Every structure is written in structure tokens, then in C-alpha cells.
Amino acid sequence: MVDQCSLCEKPREPHSKYCSLHETALTNLEAQYANWLRAFGEGLSKDEYFSKLLGLSETGDAVKRLITRNQKNAVPQ
Amino acid sequence: MKTTLIVTEKPDAALHVAEALSGKNQAKRISVNGVPFFEVKNGERILVCSALGHLYVVAAKGSSSTSQYPVWDCSWKPKHLAERGQQRQEKWIQAITRVSKEADNFVNGCDYDVEGSLIGYTILKYACNGADKKARRMKFSTLTERELREAYAKAFPNLDFPLAFAGMCRHEVDWLFGINLSRALTQSALKASNRYLTLSTGRVQGPTLRFVVEREKEIQTFVPTPFWTLRTKVDVNGRIFEAAYETDRISVKRDGESIVKECSGKIGAVERLESTTYQLSPPTPFDLSTLQSEAYRHFGYTPRLALSIAERLYLDQLISYPRTSSQKLPLSIGFEEIMKGLGQIRDYQSSVRALLAGRLAPHEGKKEDPAHPAVYPTGTVPKRNLSAQEQKLFDLIVRRFLATFGEMATKQSDKATIKVGQRIFLLRGSRILQKGWIPFYGPYAKVEELAMPKLKEGDSVKIVEIKLEDKYTQPPSRYNPSSLLKEMEESGIGTKATRAEIIETLYRRGYLKDQRMIATPLAIQVIDILTKYCRRVVEVAFTRELETKMEQIEQGKERREYVVVDTVDYLKPILDELKGKEEDVGNELTSIIREMWLGSITLFVPCPKCGSTLKIIKNPRTKKRFIGCSGKWKTNCTFSLPLPQLGALTLLEKRCPECGFQLIQVKSRGKHPLVSCSRCYVSKAGIQKPIPYTPVHHTKRK
Numbered sequence: 001m002v003d004q005c006s007l008c009e010k011p012r013e014p015h016s017k018y019c020s021l022h023e024t025a026l027t028n029l030e031a032q033y034a035n036w037l038r039a040f041g042e043g044l045s046k047d048e049y050f051s052k053l054l055g056l057s058e059t060g061d062a063v064k065r066l067i068t069r070n071q072k073n074a075v076p077q
Numbered sequence: 078m079k080t081t082l083i084v085t086e087k088p089d090a091a092l093h094v095a096e097a098l099s100g101k102n103q104a105k106r107i108s109v110n111g112v113p114f115f116e117v118k119n120g121e122r123i124l125v126c127s128a129l130g131h132l133y134v135v136a137a138k139g140s141s142s143t144s145q146y147p148v149w150d151c152s153w154k155p156k157h158l159a160e161r162g163q164q165r166q167e168k169w170i171q172a173i174t175r176v177s178k179e180a181d182n183f184v185n186g187c188d189y190d191v192e193g194s195l196i197g198y199t200i201l202k203y204a205c206n207g208a209d210k211k212a213r214r215m216k217f218s219t220l221t222e223r224e225l226r227e228a229y230a231k232a233f234p235n236l237d238f239p240l241a242f243a244g245m246c247r248h249e250v251d252w253l254f255g256i257n258l259s260r261a262l263t264q265s266a267l268k269a270s271n272r273y274l275t276l277s278t279g280r281v282q283g284p285t286l287r288f289v290v291e292r293e294k295e296i297q298t299f300v301p302t303p304f305w306t307l308r309t310k311v312d313v314n315g316r317i318f319e320a321a322y323e324t325d326r327i328s329v330k331r332d333g334e335s336i337v338k339e340c341s342g343k344i345g346a347v348e349r350l351e352s353t354t355y356q357l358s359p360p361t362p363f364d365l366s367t368l369q370s371e372a373y374r375h376f377g378y379t380p381r382l383a384l385s386i387a388e389r390l391y392l393d394q395l396i397s398y399p400r401t402s403s404q405k406l407p408l409s410i411g412f413e414e415i416m417k418g419l420g421q422i423r424d425y426q427s428s429v430r431a432l433l434a435g436r437l438a439p440h441e442g443k444k445e446d447p448a449h450p451a452v453y454p455t456g457t458v459p460k461r462n463l464s465a466q467e468q469k470l471f472d473l474i475v476r477r478f479l480a481t482f483g484e485m486a487t488k489q490s491d492k493a494t495i496k497v498g499q500r501i502f503l504l505r506g507s508r509i510l511q512k513g514w515i516p517f518y519g520p521y522a523k524v525e526e527l528a529m530p531k532l533k534e535g536d537s538v539k540i541v542e543i544k545l546e547d548k549y550t551q552p553p554s555r556y557n558p559s560s561l562l563k564e565m566e567e568s569g570i571g572t573k574a575t576r577a578e579i580i581e582t583l584y585r586r587g588y589l590k591d592q593r594m595i596a597t598p599l600a601i602q603v604i605d606i607l608t609k610y611c612r613r614v615v616e617v618a619f620t621r622e623l624e625t626k627m628e629q630i631e632q633g634k635e636r637r638e639y640v641v642v643d644t645v646d647y648l649k650p651i652l653d654e655l656k657g658k659e660e661d662v663g664n665e666l667t668s669i670i671r672e673m674w675l676g677s678i679t680l681f682v683p684c685p686k687c688g689s690t691l692k693i694i695k696n697p698r699t700k701k702r703f704i705g706c707s708g709k710w711k712t713n714c715t716f717s718l719p720l721p722q723l724g725a726l727t728l729l730e731k732r733c734p735e736c737g738f739q740l741i742q743v744k745s746r747g748k749h750p751l752v753s754c755s756r757c758y759v760s761k762a763g764i765q766k767p768i769p770y771t772p773v774h775h776t777k778r779k
Contacts, residue, residue, distance in 0.1 A: 009668045010605075025298040032300040039303045040330055058301035058549050 007065055018066075025062040029053075080122045082180035082205070083215070083229075084173070084197050086187040089392040090220060091115055091127035094186050097225035098123055112172035124180065126173055128187065132166050133199035134159050135252040144267075146260035147652040149645050151252055153199060153245075170204050177205035183212035184229070185236055189448050190400055191631070192574055194237045195244030201236070212236050218410075218449045219397045221457065243630040246637040247572075250623060250644045254280040257648060258614060261655040262603065262662070269663025270670045276603060277586050280623065281571045281579050283607060283615040286588055286596070288564055289556055290604040293596035299552035305333040309502060310542040311345075311495070313530040317541065323501040326548075333545045336500055341543050345497035347536040357486040357524065359514035361404045361442030362451030363477050365573045366566050368399065371477070373559035375521055376469050377592075380562045380577035386470045387452070394457045396474055400574050401449040404442025406481070410450060412437040418456020419475060428479045428517050439481040440514075453478050476519045483514025491529045495538050502540075504529065555593040569621040587673075602669045606662055611651040619647070680704065680728060682739045687714040693726070702726070704755055718755040724748075733757060 005012045005019035013023045036049050050067045053059045085091040095104035095115030104125075105116040117123040136159035138150040157167035177183070183205060185197030194214075202209040214236050217228035255277065262276035278286070307322040327333040363371070365384065372383035387399035397410075406412075413433070420429035442451075454475045463471060486509060493504040506529020509515065515522045532538075556564065558580050565576050583589045588600035596604075607615045623644070629635035655662060680691040689708025695701070704718040720726065724745035731740045733754035744750040 011665075021294055021298060024294070025300075028298050028300040032302060035302045035328075039328055053300065056301055056549055058299065058552055060297040060299040060552065062297040063300055 007062075007069055021062050022066055025060060025066050029063055029066060078118075078122050079181045080124060080179050081182040081184060082177055082208075083123060083125045083184040083186040084200050085125060085127045086130070086193055086196055087392060088113060088127045090186070090188075091125045093220040093222075093392075093394065094225055094229075095123070095125040097222040098125075098229055109172040109176055110168055112169050114172075114176060124176055125186070126176060128196050128200055129166055129169055131192075131196055131199070132156055132170055132173075133203055135248045137256070144260070144264055146264065147257045147649070147656070148260075149253070149649075151249060153203065155203070173200060173204045174206075177208060180205075180208075183208040184215055184232055185212055186215045186228075188398060188400070189214075189216045189218070189237075190398075190574065191240050191244040191247070191572070194240035195248070198236055198238070198241035198244075209236055216448075217398075218401075219455045220392065220394045221455050239631050239633045242637045243627050246630055246640050247627055249637075249641050250627075251280050253641070253644055253648060254278075254614070255282075257652050258283070258607075258611075258655075261652060261659075262606070262666070265655070265659045265663035266666040266670055267663075268659065270667040272670050274670055274673065275586070276599075276666070277582070278603065278607060278614070279579075280614075280620055281565075281575065282582060283604075284568070284570055284617045284620050285561065285565055285579055286583055286600055287604050287608075287615045288561065288568075289583075289589060289594050290596045290601050292553055292556060292594075293601065296552045296555065301549035301551070303330075304328050304548050304550065305330060306546050306548055307333065307336060308542070308544040308546055309340075309540060311502070311504065312539040312541045313504075313532065313536075316530060318504055318528075318530055320495065320502045320504050320540075323503060327545075330545075337543050337545050340497045340500055340502075340540050342540060343497050344537050344539045345495045345502065347493050347532050347534050347538060348496045348501075349494040350532060350534055351492045351494075353490045354510065355488055355490070357488055357513070357515075359440040359481050359483045359485070360477060360518065361440060362406050362453060362481050363474060364402050364404050364442070364444050364446070364451055365399055366402075366562060366576075367404070368452055368474070368477075369562060369577065370559045371473060371521065372470060373557065375473065376466075378466070378470070379558040379581075379592075381558075381581050382466075383470065384577050386466050387474075389467060390471055390474070393459065393461075394455055395459060395471060396455060397451075397453050398449045399452050401446045401452060402444050402573055403446035403449055403451045404444040405446075406439045406441060406451055406453055406478075410453060412439070412482070415454060415456035415478075418458065419454060419479070421458050422475075424472070425475060425479065428476075432479060432482050432517070435484075437482055440483075441481075472519075473521060476517060476521060480514045480518035480522070483517045484511070486513030486515050486524070487511040488524070493529070493532050497540060504532070504538075506530075555595065557592055557594060561594065568617045569624055570617055572624075599669055599673060602666060606665055610655055610658060610662060613647075614651065678728075680739045681730070682732070682737070684708060684714060684716050686716040687712045689714060691716075693720065693728075718759055720755060721751070721753070724751075736760075 003011050005022055006017045007022050008019060010019035012018055013020055016023050018026060033046065033049055037044055050071065054064055054067055083094055085094055092115060095117050098119060099117045100119045102119055107114050107116050115125040132155065133153045134156050135151050136154045137148050138152045155166065155170055157163035183201055185201060187193035187197040198209055201212050213232040213234055215228040215232045217224045259277040262278065266276060267273050304326040306326065309320045309322060310317050311320045368387065369380040369383045372378040373380065384399065387396065390396045391399055416429050416433055419425045452474060489508055489510050491506040495502045495504060506527045508526050509524060515524055561580055562576050565571050571579055588597055589595065590597055604615060613619050626635050626640045630637055630640065678693040682691065683689065684691050684706040687706060687708045689706050689712065691704055692707050693702055694705040701722060702720045704720060706714040706716040708714040720741065721743045724743040727742045729740045729742050729752065732738065733740055733756065736754060736756050738754050738756040740752055740754055742750050742752045
């Protein structure tokens with residue numbers, strides 16, 4: 001269905017690919033990257049950021065699902 | 078001789094009332110149609126009967142189909158006419174009605190609160206032919222002889238109608254909310270998915286579930302932030318102590334590494350020594366929610382379990398009425414007498430002796446309850462062996478009571494500031510100077526002491542170990558039954574008597590899992606739908622507003638009829654909208670219901686032959702059920718296992734201890750649930766040769 005979230009069967013938010021839960025997860029994921037860069041230094045790539053988050057029990061399931069889907073969809077270098 | 082009929086709430090209470098009023102004579106147990114009554118002849122004839130909780134409940138007027146909604150007309154009906162399987166209640170009502178014909182006077186002797194007033198009122202009004210108008214009301218907080226005799230002698234001339242009407246109003250409003258919203262959800266789902274699943278919500282249930290769902294969403298969308306801490310050990314005169322860096326969190330890794338480099342193996346100097354002395358107040362007496370919270374903290378008892386144990390202790394005359402909001406202990410309860418009673422129990426002898434040597438003045442809290450004092454032990458020694466759970470809760474209540482009479486405790490907190498180059502480290506210690514109330518609370522007083530070395534300013538301290546530790550911010554904690562109850566109380570929803578039960582209902586409905594609460598996908602979906610289509614029913618504000626109105630009814634400042642009419646006016650447009658959008662609501666629920674249905678028929682262990690999913694299948698021709706392999710069409714796998722053909726079948730989330738296969742449970746009416754393993758059944762019966770089940774294939778369903 002066109003109106004479904006790309007990650008689950010819930011209706012997506014206006015102007016977004018995702019439902020409200022995954023949209024919030026995406027917002028948090030993007031907002032926190034700046035803090036991680038400050039913490040680990042500018043050398044931390046987004047891929048490293050995502051890998052670290054996937055390995056942490058504190059990371060929310062919706063965030064992990066978003067990262068996994070983005071990694072799968074990424075074009076191989 | 079005139080006859081008085083006293084209605085109590087529970088059979089145990091009826092016996093205590095009868096014994097208390099019998100004086101030197103023995104209370105006689107009589108049976109009317111199999112229902113026990115107690116007869117006392119002490120200058121007058123007193124008959125004491127008990128209810129079985131509510132004998133009358135709110136139900137739809139006339140006959141209403143369970144699929145029909147909205148329903149606005151309700152009335153009070155005998156429970157056996159409103160609900161199935163209540164034959165015992167029918168017998169009870171008939172017996173009370175029969176006995177009431179012999180009575181000239183009537184007394185409501187149910188527990189003194191909204192529910193007790195309502196139980197007594199409805200029985201007297203409906204079962205005793207309108208005796209509510211001439212009935213008196215007993216008020217007591219313990220079931221001790223002294224208090225019961227006094228409560229009977231000084232009974233109020235009339236029933237506490239405001240309290241009973243507030244109770245009626247609560248039941249009616251909750252019924253209007255529950256029946257209409259739950260039917261709207263259930264029927265929408267049924268029409269869209271063709272599968273029946275009871276979906277319930279209610280006036281308090283909705284906002285309570287929303288707390289957990291909101292928390293669940295915060296956890297699911299949580300992105301941790303890294304930070305670092307320093308684990309530092311210092312050598313002070315050959316003894317090793319743990320020191321803390323001046324800031325708890327270091328947010329940049331490089332900064333932490335610099336500190337480690339700068340300070341490793343260095344010698345610092347004590348720059349400043351500080352000591353603070355402060356007092357620790359004794360705990361306040363238990364109100365119900367604090368008792369439930371402490372019982373959860375120390376024993377892991379859910380609020381509902383703690384309340385039910387407390388009620389048993391109350392019925393055994395060991396403690397006062399537990400459904401109280403009060404943290405006050407009035408002088409009239411007789412502190413000294415209670416202490417002397419407790420002094421007969423060996424475990425409390427020394428505490429009682431110490432307390433009786435001083436002035437008895439409890440350290441009361443702020444909360445008040447016009448009906449009852451705080452929970453306190455009556456001083457009665459248990460007459461039977463208490464169960465382990467009862468013993469623990471009784472001990473907690475007694476020690477808490479004793480501790481409230483203790484003196485202030487005094488604690489000293491010490492801090493040494495150590496300078497290493499430009500960096501500051503802190504050494505902390507604490508010790509109890511005066512124990513005060515602490516020993517009286519026994520194992521439940523957790524006051525930590527931390528050893529601190531003797532130091533003076535200028536002393537040298539060597540850093541022997543300094544390590545940078547990776548840490549991450551934590552998502553918000555999950556609710557547990559105790560913290561959710563606290564949240565409900567702070568938000569002003571529900572009552573002290575209903576909160577614990579509402580939490581249990583959320584578990585029963587499949588909305589919550591585990592002690593550290595996880596909101597299930599069904600709960601998230603239901604709350605999302607309610608938020609989308611009728612946001613106000615899951616918001617705290619409206620529920621709190623209704624609670625205030627019900628309190629006003631209790632105080633005689635508001636009328637029950639107006640509150641019920643207001644509720645109908647409020648719900649009507651919401652129900653109209655839900656009815657109009659039934660299809661949309663149903664469609665949004667379909668996927669989750671399908672998922673739940675699949676979950677209920679899909680095993681979490683894979684097929685031992687081909688690794689495909691195993692499912693419960695029903696043969697359309699023979700109607701017999703069995704476990705079959707879903708790989709049949711792909712791999713030609715013919716693996717199957719038999720299942721019991723009778724009873725309700727549930728797939729358990731447990732494995733067979735012998736073969737590791739998933740266990741099933743079958744429940745037939747009137748019988749104990751039967752848990753079995755289909756694989757072991759087959760191999761033991763010799764129907765099929767056991768196939769080795771390699772644990773490697775086991776997958777755990779998320």
C-alpha cells in the first residue's frame with residue numbers, strides 16, 4: 001500500500017517514508033550523530049556510527065531496524 | 078425480642094462482628110439455604126450475614142446484544158442476572174432476602190469506604206426491600222473486638238449515602254466508558270478481520286496503558302550518547318580506596334585520555350577536608366500505595382498481591398484496614414496497648430522495650446484520609462501459622478510502625494578534595510553517628526556507610542590505578558507494577574482500591590508483558606487508534622476531572638445524576654465518530670490481529686526434519702487438529718505430530734525439559750490445565766521413532 005511505512009505496516013506520516021515511530025527514530029538518529037562526532041572526533045564515519053549503535057543494547061529496536069534497512073539498501077562501494 | 082440484621086463484606090468479617098457482639102454468649106452459626114449466617118443473642122437478636130463482594134452490578138437495561146453499541150441505558154441488576162457463572166451470588170441474595178424479613182433493624186457493617194458503602198447500600202436497598210432508608214452504618218478500621226463493639230454501639234443513624242452514591246457513579250461512568258469503547262474496538266476488528274478478539278479499554282485503563290505505550294516508544298526510538306567515566310584507585314598509607322573524578326561524565330573521549338595520561342601513577346595532595354552532619358527522619362506510617370511500593374521493593378510483590386495479602390491480615394485482625402490514603406496515626410488507636418501486644422512476639426521484644434521507655438509520638442506524613450488512619454498492626458498475635466508471604470508483609474508493617482516512633486538518625490558525610498596537577502579527585506565517606514529509628518525498621522532500612530581513610534590537609538595520596546571506562550546514556554526505565562501505580566497516583570487517576578486491579582487487567586488483556594513492562598504491539602496499536610480517533614479518552618485530564626467530580630459527590634457537593642449525564646454527553650460524539658469510522662479502525666487493527674492469530678498457531682521450534690515453520694493445522698474434512706510442517710509444498714516434508722482434540726489449546730513459550738520441543742497447554746472447563754509435549758507423547762507411545770532434535774535448529778521467537 002502506498003500509504004504504508006517503509007518499515008512496518010503502519011500508516012506513514014505526511015511528507016515522510018515512515019510511520020510516526022520510525023520517523024521519530026530517524027530524527028533521533030540524525031540528531032545524535034553530532035554528539036557522537038563531538039565525543040569520538042570528526043573521524044567517525046556514519047557507517048561506524050551505525051555499526052556501533054547496532055552493537056549496543058541501549059539502542060532502540062526501531063532505530064536498529066532503520067539502520068539495518070538503510071544498510072541493506074545502501075549501494076555497494 | 079427485636080432482630081437486627083448486619084450486612085458485612087466478607088464471611089470472615091461477619092464472624093468477627095458476631096464474636097465481638099456476642100459478649101459472654103457464643104455466636105451461633107446457622108445456615109439458610111446453604112448460606113452461612115451468625116446469630117447472636119445478647120439482650121437483642123442480631124443476625125450477621127456477609128456479601129460476596131458486589132452482589133449487584135451495573136448492566137444494560139433490558140436485554141442487549143454484546144455486539145451492540147453505543148449503549149446508554151443502564152441499571153443495577155443482581156450479578157447473576159448480568160454475568161454468567163454467578164449462581165452462588167443468586168443463592169446469597171435469596172438467603173439475605175429471606176432473613177431480612179425477620180429483621181426490624183438493619184446495619185451496614187461493610188468496610189468503611191466507597192466500595193463497602195456501595196455493597197451494603199445495594200444489598201439493603203434491593204435485597205432487603207428498601208431497608209437502606211432505615212439502616213444504620215458502622216464505622217471501624219480494625220476487626221478487633223473492642224473497635225467492633227464500639228462501632229456497633231455508636232453506629233451512625235443513617236447510611237453514608239454520599240459515599241455510596243459516589244461508588245454508584247464510579248461504576249456507572251466506568252461501565253459507560255468500558256462497554257462502549259471496548260465494543261467499538263472489538264466490533265470494528267471483527268468486521269474487518271472476521272476474527273474475534275476482545276479489545277478492551279476504559280476510563281482509567283486507557284490513560285494508564287498510554288503511559289506504558291509512550292514509554293515503550295521512547296525506548297524503541299532511543300539513540301544512546303557515549304560518555305566516559307574514570308575509575309580511579311588511590312593509595313592512602315598502604316590502603317586502597319576508590320576515588321571519583323570531579324565530573325561524573327566526560328563527554329569527549331580525548332579529554333578522558335588526557336586525564337589518564339596526566340594522572341597515571343602521580344602523587345596528589347589533600348587540598349581540603351569537609352564534613353557535613355545531617356539528620357534522617359523516621360519513615361512515615363504506611364498508606365496503601367507506600368505499602369505496595371515497599372512490598373515490591375523488598376519482596377517483589379505486585380501491588381495487587383500486596384493488597385490481597387494485606388486484606389487477609391486485616392481479616393485476621395492483625396492489621397488495620399489497608400485501603401487507606403492516610404499517613405496519620407491518631408492517639409485514639411492506643412499506641413501503648415499495640416506496643417505491648419507486639420512485645421509478646423519475640424522478634425519485636427527488644428524494639429518494643431526500647432520504644433516504651435520513651436515518649437510515644439509517631440512521625441506522621443502529610444497524606445490524610447477522612448475514613449481511616451494509616452495501616453498499623455493491631456497488636457494482636459497471629460493465631461495461626463502465617464504463610465511465608467503473609468509473614469513477610471506482616472513483619473514489614475510491624476517494623477514500619479515501630480520505626481515511625483523512633484528518634485531521628487544522624488549521619489555524617491565526609492569529602493576529601495585531592496589535587497593531582499591541575500586535576501581534582503574526590504574521596505567520599507559516610508557513617509551513621511546516631512542510629513535512631515534505623516534498628517527498628519530492621520532489614521528494610523537501607524542506609525549505606527562508606528569507609529573513609531583518616532586524612533589531614535596536605536597529606537600525599539598516590540594514584541595507583543586510573544582507567545577510562547566507556548559508558549552510554551540509558552533509555553528511560555521500563556515501568557514495573559509499582560512505578561506504574563505511583564504514576565497513576567501522581568496523575569490522579571483511579572483510586573487506591575482500583576489501581577492495582579487495572580494494572581492486572583492490562584496484563585490479562587495481552588497489552589503488557591513481563592514485570593519490567595513491555596507494551597505489546599497490540600497495546601501500541603490500540604493506543605494509536607484511540608489517540609487518532611478519540612484522543613481525550615486516553616488523556617489524563619478528563620479522567621482526573623471525573624475523579625474530582627466523584628470526590629465532590631462523596632463530600633455532598635455534586636450530584637451523581639449530573640456526572641452520569643455529563644459523561645453520556647461527552648461520550649456520544651466520540652462513539653458517533655468511532656461508529657462512522659468503524660471500517661478504518663477495523664482495517665488498522667487487522668494486521669495486528671492477523672499477526673497475533675499467526676503467533677497463536679505458529680510454533681517457535683522449527684521442523685526437526687526440514688527446518689521449516691511448524692503450525693497448528695485443522696483438517697477441513699475430519700476437523701481434527703495436528704501439528705504440521707509448512708514446508709510440505711516446498712520440500713515434501715511430511716512431519717506431523719498429534720494434538721489433543723478437546724479443550725482450548727495454547728502454545729506455551731516454554732520448551733520440554735526432556736526433548737526441547739515447544740510445550741502445549743490444553744484447558745477444558747472445570748479441569749486443571751494440562752501441559753504436554755507432543756513429541757514425547759509420540760515417542761513414548763511408540764507411534765513414531767523419535768527424530769534427534771539438534772538444539773542448533775532451535776530458534777527463539779522474538
